[in-house]
Amino acid sequence: MMAAKPQSDADLSAAVEAIAGLTFADTALLRRALTHASAGEGKDYQRLEFLGDRVLGLVVAQMVFEANPRAPEGELSLRLNALVNAETLAEIADEIGLSGLIVAGSELRTLTGRKRVNLRADVMEALIAALYLEGGLEAAQRFIRRYWEGRSKAPTAARRDAKTELQEWAHQVARAVPAYAVEKREGPDHDPVFEVSVRIDGMKPATGTGRSKREAEQAAAAAVLLREGVWREEREA
Numbered sequence: 001m002m003a004a005k006p007q008s009d010a011d012l013s014a015a016v017e018a019i020a021g022l023t024f025a026d027t028a029l030l031r032r033a034l035t036h037a038s039a040g041e042g043k044d045y046q047r048l049e050f051l052g053d054r055v056l057g058l059v060v061a062q063m064v065f066e067a068n069p070r071a072p073e074g075e076l077s078l079r080l081n082a083l084v085n086a087e088t089l090a091e092i093a094d095e096i097g098l099s100g101l102i103v104a105g106s107e108l109r110t111l112t113g114r115k116r117v118n119l120r121a122d123v124m125e126a127l128i129a130a131l132y133l134e135g136g137l138e139a140a141q142r143f144i145r146r147y148w149e150g151r152s153k154a155p156t157a158a159r160r161d162a163k164t165e166l167q168e169w170a171h172q173v174a175r176a177v178p179a180y181a182v183e184k185r186e187g188p189d190h191d192p193v194f195e196v197s198v199r200i201d202g203m204k205p206a207t208g209t210g211r212s213k214r215e216a217e218q219a220a221a222a223a224v225l226l227r228e229g230v231w232r233e234e235r236e237a
Helices: 009-020 027-033 046-067 073-084 086-096 113-152 162-174 213-227
Strands: 179-186 193-199 206-210
Touching: 009 027, 009 113, 027 113, 046 073, 046 113, 073 086, 073 113, 086 113, 162 213, 179 213, 193 213, 206 213
Parallel strands: none
Antiparallel strands: 179 193, 193 206
């Protein structure tokens, strides 16, 4: 959920301090990082998003490089891409409560699917830029390592996108293309849950659920990969 109305500077600063461990002297910078153009406040996060994307990429690249000294370049790239994609950023934004601080116009507060994922990811990048500008690279790095480091060490962090993996595997094994279909949609418009099936000629179908069709498709694809032994069900020790 996004903020229905702007919070006071003090409340906003306190909320972000709890999340990021940094007190903002420049509250205008912080507010800008959390504001979408639709809010009509004159300044928004778009330029900060550009900078935050680069800062995040640099810190995560170093983190992955250091944590995987024997990994080839291809594996490092997979790990990096999985950690800086929109889904991961949006997931972390929800986990830490950042999504509830976003200031946006009423027409955007009920966004669903891919657009909602992108909005949360964009604001996460903007916040990282604000941390960098307010406290330097060290402040941004502390924040990123706090929320990304555990993910970077997960056994599945080097996996490719499940739909891409399944499409290539299905072509090699069955000379077929996976077909996805929405089986069910539940929940309110602002917070739906989709159930999607995936079918491959000659194979048993599988289903997956998610808050967007794309997320559910990924879950369905992953279910097939796990069932067929292409992926292993790995857990951290």
